[in-house]
Amino acid sequence: MASEKVQTLTDTNFEQSVIKAAQPVVVDFWAEWCGPCRRLAPTIDELATDYDGRVVIGKLNVDENPATQSRFSIMGIPTVLIFKGGEIVEQIVGLADKTALKKLIDKHV
Amino acid sequence: MTRSVIIIGSGPAGLTAALYSARANLRPLLIEGLEAGGQLMLTTLVENWPGHRDGIMGPDLMAEMRAQAERFGAEMIQGNVEAVDLTGPPFTVRTATASYESRAVIIATGASARLLGLPSERALIGHGVSTCATCDGFFFRGKPIAVIGGGDSAMEEANFLTKFASHVTVVHRRDTLRASKIMQDKAFANPKISFEWNSEVEDVRDAGRGAVTSLELRNSVTGARKSLDVEGVFVAIGHTPNTGLFKGQLEMDANGYLKTHSGSRTNIPGVFACGDVQDHIYRQAITAAGSGCMAAIDAERYLDGIPQEADEEERGASERGTSVPRH
Numbered sequence: 447m448a449s450e451k452v453q454t455l456t457d458t459n460f461e462q463s464v465i466k467a468a469q470p471v472v473v474d475f476w477a478e479w480c481g482p483c484r485r486l487a488p489t490i491d492e493l494a495t496d497y498d499g500r501v502v503i504g505k506l507n508v509d510e511n512p513a514t515q516s517r518f519s520i521m522g523i524p525t526v527l528i529f530k531g532g533e534i535v536e537q538i539v540g541l542a543d544k545t546a547l548k549k550l551i552d553k554h555v
Numbered sequence: 556m557t558r559s560v561i562i563i564g565s566g567p568a569g570l571t572a573a574l575y576s577a578r579a580n581l582r583p584l585l586i587e588g589l590e591a592g593g594q595l596m597l598t599t600l601v602e603n604w605p606g607h608r609d610g611i612m613g614p615d616l617m618a619e620m621r622a623q624a625e626r627f628g629a630e631m632i633q634g635n636v637e638a639v640d641l642t643g644p645p646f647t648v649r650t651a652t653a654s655y656e657s658r659a660v661i662i663a664t665g666a667s668a669r670l671l672g673l674p675s676e677r678a679l680i681g682h683g684v685s686t687c688a689t690c691d692g693f694f695f696r697g698k699p700i701a702v703i704g705g706g707d708s709a710m711e712e713a714n715f716l717t718k719f720a721s722h723v724t725v726v727h728r729r730d731t732l733r734a735s736k737i738m739q740d741k742a743f744a745n746p747k748i749s750f751e752w753n754s755e756v757e758d759v760r761d762a763g764r765g766a767v768t769s770l771e772l773r774n775s776v777t778g779a780r781k782s783l784d785v786e787g788v789f790v791a792i793g794h795t796p797n798t799g800l801f802k803g804q805l806e807m808d809a810n811g812y813l814k815t816h817s818g819s820r821t822n823i824p825g826v827f828a829c830g831d832v833q834d835h836i837y838r839q840a841i842t843a844a845g846s847g848c849m850a851a852i853d854a855e856r857y858l859d860g861i862p863q864e865a866d867e868e869e870r871g872a873s874e875r876g877t878s879v880p881r882h
Contacts, residue, residue: 480690481596481614488633509693519765521694521787522681539681543589543635545651 451494453504457513463504465532470554471502472547475518475525477509482541483524489544493551500555530554557645557656558584560854562629563636564663564797566593567840568830570620571847572661572854577627579855584655585624586648589635592617593665594794594831595840597687599715604840616840636664641804644825659825659854662801662813663847666794666831666838671703675759676790683767684759684788688712691787692719700787701726701770703756709791710738716789717747724783726751728775751783759788796832810835819850827853 455463455473464471474490476483494503508515508523518527518534528536528550536550562572565587576583595601598613607616625631634650645656668686670676676684685691688702692715700720702713705727713723725742730752732739742748751772757780758771770783796812798805806814806822812835819827829846831838 477693479693481592482590482687482690485591485596515694519682521683521766522685522687522691525681537681541589543651545635545637 451498451503452490453502455504455506455511455514457511460506460511460514463502464529467502467529469500469502470535470551471504471529472497472551473527473529474503474505475508475515475520475523475527476505477507477523480523486524486526486541489542489547492544493547496548497551497555501551528554557658558582559657559858560584560659560661560851561586561646561648561655561657562661562663563639563648564588564593564665564830564832565591565621565631566595566617566663566665566830566843567620568665568832568843568847568850569593569661569663570617570624571844572663572829572851573624573629573631573847574620574627575848575851576661576854577624577629579851581851581855581858582628582630583661583851584630584632584657586636586650586655587631587633588664590665590667591633592621597689598711599689601840620844636800639800639804641801641823641826646825659827659858661819661847661850661854662805662821662826662828662832663830663843663850664797664800664832665843666796668790669793669795670790671756671792673756673759675762676756676788678762679759679765679767679788682765683786684790686790688715688789688791691789692716695720695787697721698786699724699784700789701751701783701785702789702791703727704791704793705729705732705734706791706793707734707738708793710734710742712789712791713748714738714741714745717745720747720787723748724751724785725749726754726756726770726772726783728755729753730776753777794831794838796835798832808835819846819853825854825857827857 526538559581560583562569562585573585595613600610602610638649640647644658646660648655696719699722701724703726753776754772757773761768798811813828813833815833827850829850830843
């Protein structure tokens, strides 16, 4: 279902794929049981296509990756964090539309 | 291309309007909006939707309604309406990527959860402050939490959250609940729920640490202050109507709800409103659906050129003799 351009992030690959990434990384924290997260999914897929090659777009399942969830004190989903140079530069909690997300991403490309 | 009718919103009101207008061969275009499916997408078991004696899950009910409207030819698009121009007809409705025209518009944009309005509350959203128990309850396993509010949604959230939390304290600014009797009874019978009555939230701590540690409460009767240690706060103090798009174009009451008259009509002929965006009294799935049906029928008659007066005459007979509290 998800676009293959969306990277699956985990507790194991987070350091390498996000913190040490050369490009900005958008991380969507989600879970299967979260309705709004499912609604955000198509937007994330579209962003992965729109920013292909320029920004890494990834998803992290909070159920399966509790270490990363607690590392960033994620207590509400969907949460989207944007990382640049290993630092959090943007944080959006709750549903956001594509226009709003693009505006935030564009600040860091 | 000018369409017959555009419906904005995809909760029970919007989807019922879509169902009825599709069956009237109006080929409606429905624009879902950001919170597609509406408030029921954030609930669990809906036990008061007639016809489902054992209840139905909110998201399942919405999926059914959507499929039913699509079956009769309603066209659905994902997307959020960013602007409307109601100086027509034709009326114009714009999303981020496209612009649509129609001879009639049905507004079913609903209402969204309201926050207390404290800076500390806003700072801690996603870090212990939430408006969605079904989304975020999971993160509070074994932790003490508070639910703010005294209505049905507050009681539903409190009961639901006892599945995860070690204890749930309901903080309410009055000494009685506004929730329906059955929801109150459930909460009172739940050993994991206790109540703080006559209590106003003055602050959510601790924004500096980026986590919820306590609520600072003030008793509105005695003036006494106390601190309640919790690690999560669920705010369920009601809703605000999603009417920002229509400011300066449609008549609203002091709280921003759209004003309707003679059924679902707004102050602009050809523009109709249904569901929670125009209803601060009943706010039920079934009343929203009912008013969605009314809006579709009103729109159909408007498009057929039936004057409103004829409509009202017909309706007058059935309305007379009933008294419906309005405020």
